[in-house]
Amino acid sequence: MDQQILYKFQMKRFEVFNAQDSENDHFDVIFEINGKKLYANTFMLCPISTTFKSMISDRWTKRDETIPIQDYTFDDFKEFLTFIYSGKCALTNENVFALIDMAEFYGVPEFKKACEKFSLNIIDTDNALKIHEYAFKYSMAQLKKSINIFIAKNLSNLINSEKLQTLQKFAVKDIIVSINKISKQEELFEMVNI
Structure with a gap:
């Protein structure tokens, strides 16, 4: 029963946030x-x-002074705050990368985990290399493992990609190491099945 009450209180706070009535x-x-x-x-x-705590502290801003957000779009930042208020938001193929960056910048690991979970379900040949970049850059172990397996299995489709040719050395090295591990595992599996 206590959880339901807390949830109702939280949803009331979210409704106030979502209304964005500046007069209240x-x-x-x-x-x-x-x-x-x-x-x-x-x-x-x-x-x-803690990033918000620092931004909002008296040292950096004065009461009633707006805080400029320059690196993110309004819609993406609102989705991020929506998650903080409600534990949910509208993740899409288009906004997930900006939101991963936001989760990291503002130090909200729960949001980063939600973005990682979403990203696991959208991997395809069009976004695989970008997902790999973000998984590596933001230390998302589960996503990194899944994307490396995907890339190894779909390498023939990705090999001629312009994106592959623009990857940084560390990313290419990581992919090669993963492909070698997967190939060795498949060889071992085939040997056991013989």
Whole structure:
């Protein structure tokens, strides 16, 4: 019963956030992204992210002063805050990479894990190399393992890709090591089946 009550309280906070009614007294921080304002409450943000805590502290901002967000779009930043308020958000093939970056920058590992889980389900030959880059860059072990297996199994489709030719050395090395491991495992499996 206690969990249900907490959930209802949380959903009420989310409804207030989602309404974005600047006239109410529920907001004490304003973010400005591409000329649009997004209202939030420090009570919701600071315990989740030390980055937010630093940004919002009196040392860096004055009361009623907007905090500019320059590296992300309004929609992506709103999805990120939506996750903080509700534990859910609209992850898509288009926004997941920006949201992974946001999760890392703001230090919200739960959100990073949710993005990783989503990414596991969208791997295809069009985005495999980009997913590999993000899995490697942001130390997402489960995603890295899955993407390396996918790349090894689909190498013939990816070998002529322009994206493959633009990969950094460390990424190419990681892919080659993974392919060698997978090939050896398959050889061992075939030997056992004989």
